[in-house]
Amino acid sequence: MTLEQLRIFVAVAEREHLTQGARVLNLTQSAVSSAITTLEARYATKLFDRIGRRIVLTEAGKLFLIEARAVLARAAAAEAVLSDLSGLVRGSLALMASQTVANYWLPPLIQRFRREHPGIAVSLAIGNTETVSAAIRDGVADLGFIEGEIDDPSLDMTEVDEDELVIVVPAGHPWADNAPSAGDLSHGAWVLRETGSGTRAMFEAALPGLGLSADDLTVALELPSNEAICAAVASGAGATAISRLVAANAIAAGRLATVALPLPKRRFLALRHKERYLAKAAAAFLALSRKTG
Numbered sequence: 603m604t605l606e607q608l609r610i611f612v613a614v615a616e617r618e619h620l621t622q623g624a625r626v627l628n629l630t631q632s633a634v635s636s637a638i639t640t641l642e643a644r645y646a647t648k649l650f651d652r653i654g655r656r657i658v659l660t661e662a663g664k665l666f667l668i669e670a671r672a673v674l675a676r677a678a679a680a681e682a683v684l685s686d687l688s689g690l691v692r693g694s695l696a697l698m699a700s701q702t703v704a705n706y707w708l709p710p711l712i713q714r715f716r717r718e719h720p721g722i723a724v725s726l727a728i729g730n731t732e733t734v735s736a737a738i739r740d741g742v743a744d745l746g747f748i749e750g751e752i753d754d755p756s757l758d759m760t761e762v763d764e765d766e767l768v769i770v771v772p773a774g775h776p777w778a779d780n781a782p783s784a785g786d787l788s789h790g791a792w793v794l795r796e797t798g799s800g801t802r803a804m805f806e807a808a809l810p811g812l813g814l815s816a817d818d819l820t821v822a823l824e825l826p827s828n829e830a831i832c833a834a835v836a837s838g839a840g841a842t843a844i845s846r847l848v849a850a851n852a853i854a855a856g857r858l859a860t861v862a863l864p865l866p867k868r869r870f871l872a873l874r875h876k877e878r879y880l881a882k883a884a885a886a887f888l889a890l891s892r893k894t895g
Contacts (some may be wrong), residue, residue, distance in 0.1 A: 603641070605677055608670045610637040611649065615640035615667045618650075659879040675741025675878075682744075682881035692721040695883040700750065701828050703870055705741055707763065708747060722883045729802040732828050738873045739755045744884040746873035747891075749845070750800020756876060761788055762891045763870040766846045767804055769861040770853065771840050778859035786814035791822035791840030792832055801828075804868045805843035812863060834857065 613621035614879060616832060642649055649663035659667065681695065682891040695715075699708055705843035712724055725742065738746040739756055749765055771777045777786065795802040806816040822840045825831050828848045835842050836857040843865065852858040872891055874880060880888075 651660045694723045699747035700726045703747040732798040767865040770858045788818040792821040
């Protein structure tokens, strides 16, 4: 069993799709299929069920995926130690962030880091607060950045900036002119991020201060991206609570309007695993994020 076989298995298992796994790894589909077949034959264990044109993990495959990720994480850590011997001349840095941070806060920071350390290859994956936290726990990413609070004793959390959450409605909506009552809020339609997102969790935590609970809201739409949320609200689907960073352009253009109801500020947090080696590239990026925030 080789690390390359493990990388191929993980890429295919995470997507449950041979072609997508091959595309991510820049390999041919035949090479990927051959690697999976070789693994299954070598250990006489079926890792995937082929159902029509789809593949799905078997129970053995699900268990193997956990171990394969752990091995790859350890290999990446070992590689990071060796890369550190050459300082910040070469190496890689894997980041994962929740949507608001990834799309609006991190890009200028990554660009600045790349200017200062051109030999470091930086990758960025996007998830929500829960998936980012899981990626750091599992060693899939070196650093995580989230806008939601979490309780995980295995992770070190550093505040790097603040963000303002605002309630927005379509331009011309009655709430834009007069602050709505708790009754108005409960009867209005809401467009919210999915459960597990930092934005959703922060908004629901603030509802008691507005005289409401999450169960009082009428959620008309639940969407997985900030951009989809803004587009739906601008088209009249309802109100939402979202980062001012995300809504700023639409507010300036007059497509969205803020509602005069105060919401607490939230922290942008950097995450790293307390027990894993912090490579020089990760340490440098973390220091830069603190300075920027």
